[in-house]
Amino acid sequence: MNYLYICMFLMFLTTYLIRVxxxxxxxxxxxNLWIQDFIYYIPFCVLSAMTFPDVFYSTTATGVEPHISVSxxxxxxxxxxMAWKNQGLVRVALVAVLVAIAVELVMPMLF
Amino acid sequence: xxxxxxxxKRGFPICLGxxxxxxxxxxxxxxxxxxxxxxxxxxxxxxxSAGQFAGxxxxxxxxxxxxxxxxxxxINLRYFLMSLxxxxxxxxxxxxxxxAIMAYCITDEVFALASMEPDDVSFPFFGGLMLTPILxxxxxxxxxxxxxxxxxxxxxxxxxxxxxxxxxxxxxPPARKSRKVALAVVVAAALSCIFKYVPGxxxxxxxxxxxxxxxxxxxxxxxxxASIKEVKRRRKAALAAERxxx
Numbered sequence: 143m144n145y146l147y148i149c150m151f152l153m154f155l156t157t158y159l160i161r162v163x164x165x166x167x168x169x170x171x172x173x174n175l176w177i178q179d180f181i182y183y184i185p186f187c188v189l190s191a192m193t194f195p196d197v198f199y200s201t202t203a204t205g206v207e208p209h210i211s212v213s214x215x216x217x218x219x220x221x222x223x224m225a226w227k228n229q230g231l232v233r234v235a236l237v238a239v240l241v242a243i244a245v246e247l248v249m250p251m252l253f
Numbered sequence: 254x255x256x257x258x259x260x261x262k263r264g265f266p267i268c269l270g271x272x273x274x275x276x277x278x279x280x281x282x283x284x285x286x287x288x289x290x291x292x293x294x295x296x297x298x299x300x301x302s303a304g305q306f307a308g309x310x311x312x313x314x315x316x317x318x319x320x321x322x323x324x325x326x327x328i329n330l331r332y333f334l335m336s337l338x339x340x341x342x343x344x345x346x347x348x349x350x351x352x353a354i355m356a357y358c359i360t361d362e363v364f365a366l367a368s369m370e371p372d373d374v375s376f377p378f379f380g381g382l383m384l385t386p387i388l389x390x391x392x393x394x395x396x397x398x399x400x401x402x403x404x405x406x407x408x409x410x411x412x413x414x415x416x417x418x419x420x421x422x423x424x425x426p427p428a429r430k431s432r433k434v435a436l437a438v439v440v441a442a443a444l445s446c447i448f449k450y451v452p453g454x455x456x457x458x459x460x461x462x463x464x465x466x467x468x469x470x471x472x473x474x475x476x477x478x479a480s481i482k483e484v485k486r487r488r489k490a491a492l493a494a495e496r497x498x499x
Binding site for chain 1: 266267269270273291294295298299300301303304305308311312315318321322325326329330331332333334335336337338339340341343345349352353355356357359361362364365368406407408409410411412413414415416417418419420421422423424425426427428429433434437438439440441442444445446449450466467470471472474475476478479480482483486
């Protein structure tokens with residue numbers, strides 16, 4: 143019982159310290175142009191590296207070893223297309239989930 | 254006050270997007286033996302998707318504290334970069350307590366929307382921005398925990414893609430507008446794939462729940478893009494100097 147609550151506290155502490163140290167203590171605006179560019183690119187790079195290639199494994203049922211699935215690939219393609227057409231976050235996420243479900247339902251009928 | 258309302262409006266889509274993801278977290282946590290209240294408390298205190306999923310897996314396995322801390326640290330290290338980036342987008346005079354409150358909700362999506370702001374991010378704006386995502390993340394967890402026996406495994410699996418598609422919807426429109434951003438997106442994705450698939454290098458994605466691979470891909474990708482820009486800048490400066498010499 144205690145183990146669980148100590149673990150929960152450690153998770154909180156670790157996550158929060160990572161977040162608070164930079165913004166809490168870096169007050170100087172950075173002058174160096176390379177560093178400015180680096181910081182400008184960071185959000186795009188982090189999100190892109192998180193998404194690819196993991197998105198292709200993301201529709202595996204919970205508790206199953208993750209593997210690339212057709213439903214994930216199709217849903218990702220649809221999401222990319224919709225994002226290209228400037229559709230909003232929620233709509234893209236929702237349609238992708240529905241497409242993945244549709245593919246999962248149709249696939250067993252084909253093979 | 255206006256900034257606060259504007260923040261809420263900007264943040265609301267994130268709240269909606271968080272519900273399916275946190276719902277899934279609630280489902281899994283209860284399956285692993287956590288109570289709905291514990292699952293919700295983890296969501297409220299962490300506000301971190303991948304880190305939480307990995308964390309409960311480790312706790313369930315009864316691993317030593319140090320393993321939990323190291324894994325959480327590695328998976329969430331990207332928030333360090335985001336927080337550093339945000340430190341450049343707030344008023345240098347902003348007091349520590351406001352920064353400490355903002356730090357709590359530096360999530361991938363909240364950070365992404367804040368960093369797309371053309372100007373500095375104010376405290377009221379960020380406060381509004383984080384409010385509904387926190388509600389969505391915690392209430393979604395609670396709902397998922399309560400409903401854990403109602404959904405089929407297939408449906409649970411399919412909900413996992415929602416998070417990634419939100420990332421796609423955040424990065425693709427700016428990439429379409431700016432060739433520099435498009436390059437950054439492609440380079441980081443390519444590096445991330447290399448770290449997963451190329452034998453030898455793929456060790457990186459096997460430790461720390463994939464956290465190291467993401468951090469390394471992102472830092473390298475941003476460094477490459479910043480360096481390309483630096484080279485172009487120097488070339489331009491050299492050209493201008495040459496011209497003025499003539």
